Amino acid sequence: MIKQCDNVIVQSVSRFLTPFILLFALYVIAHGHYSPGGGFQGGCILGASFILSMIAYDIAEVKRRMTEKMNTVLTGVGVLIYAGIGFICLLLGANYLDYGVLAEILPVGTAKARALGTFGIEIGVGITVMAVMVSIFLNLASGGEHEEGSVE
Amino acid sequence: MIWQLDFIILIMVVICAVAAINVKDLLSSAIILGAYSFLMCLLWTGMGAVDVAFTEAAVGAGISTAFFIGAIFQTTRRTND
Amino acid sequence: MKIFALIAVIITGGLLVFSTNEMPDWGSLASPATTHVSPRYLEKTIEETATPNAVTSVLADYRGYDTLGETTVIFTAGIVCILLLRRGKKS
Numbered sequence: 001m002i003k004q005c006d007n008v009i010v011q012s013v014s015r016f017l018t019p020f021i022l023l024f025a026l027y028v029i030a031h032g033h034y035s036p037g038g039g040f041q042g043g044c045i046l047g048a049s050f051i052l053s054m055i056a057y058d059i060a061e062v063k064r065r066m067t068e069k070m071n072t073v074l075t076g077v078g079v080l081i082y083a084g085i086g087f088i089c090l091l092l093g094a095n096y097l098d099y100g101v102l103a104e105i106l107p108v109g110t111a112k113a114r115a116l117g118t119f120g121i122e123i124g125v126g127i128t129v130m131a132v133m134v135s136i137f138l139n140l141a142s143g144g145e146h147e148e149g150s151v152e
Numbered sequence: 153m154i155w156q157l158d159f160i161i162l163i164m165v166v167i168c169a170v171a172a173i174n175v176k177d178l179l180s181s182a183i184i185l186g187a188y189s190f191l192m193c194l195l196w197t198g199m200g201a202v203d204v205a206f207t208e209a210a211v212g213a214g215i216s217t218a219f220f221i222g223a224i225f226q227t228t229r230r231t232n233d
Numbered sequence: 234m235k236i237f238a239l240i241a242v243i244i245t246g247g248l249l250v251f252s253t254n255e256m257p258d259w260g261s262l263a264s265p266a267t268t269h270v271s272p273r274y275l276e277k278t279i280e281e282t283a284t285p286n287a288v289t290s291v292l293a294d295y296r297g298y299d300t301l302g303e304t305t306v307i308f309t310a311g312i313v314c315i316l317l318l319r320r321g322k323k324s
Contacts (some may be wrong), residue, residue, distance in 0.1 A: 028206075032286065032289050033284045033285065033286055033289055034285055034286055035286065036202040036203045036205070036206045036286070036288070037203075037206060038203070038288075038289055038292065038293070039293075040207065040210075040211075040303075041206050041207055041210045041211075044210040044211055044214060044215050045210055045214070047215065048210075048214050048215060048218070051215075051218050055218075072315065075308060075311050075312065076308070078304065078308070079304055079305060079308045082300075082301055082304055083301065086297070086301070096298075097297035097298065097301070099294065111280065111281055111282060111283040112283050114281065114282040114283065114284075114294055115282055115283040115284050117294070118282065118284060118289065118290065118293040118294050121293055121297070121300065122289075122293060124304070125300065125304050128304055128307055128308055128311075129304075129307055131311065132307050132308065132310060132311030132314075133215055135311050135314060135315055136219065136310070136311060136314045137218060137219060137222055139314055139315060139318035139319055140219055140222045140223050140226070140314075140318065141222030141223075141225065141226070143226050143318070143320070144318040144319045144320035145320050199259070200260075203286075203288045203289075
């Protein structure tokens, strides 16, 4: 059931499609202020692009680009970015996660500072969701042994 | 919202939900659940909840179907009941 | 036993359908969800947060703690998945 996929159509289509999926995911994260979307949806699409590569090629192939250690670190880094932005607000003398005070260190007004703070935490949410989706699929599809090649 | 379109989508949602339980092949069941999620996504869009619809399409139809398929390949494809 | 389960499901479903009569209409302006605090968010979201999408501003700005909790839940799910499923190299 688990073996290297060697279907040339699946491989070339997924290789062709992956950059567009990544670009769309970044657009969804960055444009969440103006259109539907945000960190959670964009992170899911980012994770889906990795999952597509795992299905089309090989788990080892994806793990060479995105090592397990880096993935686990990224899982925590997202939450750290979120909590860190809240903590910066605390250091500047406002309430936790009150982004308006970020105007003191950013060259923008209060309203724009709140928009930028929102954008920062969206990035954190996106990183966490992407790493979690990749690690859940990796563990689920290979039964916890990451060396077994691709899924079917 | 056009009520005829809404009615058709709601009937399709019920059909998908019943079919996902009754189908013997687990892989087909996962794909039918993906179709169910897309129909729910259409319903959310019709009601104007675009963010919820986006989340439903990304998580319900995209990621969870991939998780189901990944889990099914760790077990047997056929159900016993 | 199966017939009791069917009766229980039918009664529960009937009660749920019956109670939807009491719910406010779709898009109703008098429902509790649209009268209490939402109008203030919808009016002030551009002025205060410079974010046209009110969903994002409510989710990430006004209700930032909720989203922090949600992210923590996802983080915990990922860590637990690694802890439960990951197996080391076979010795």
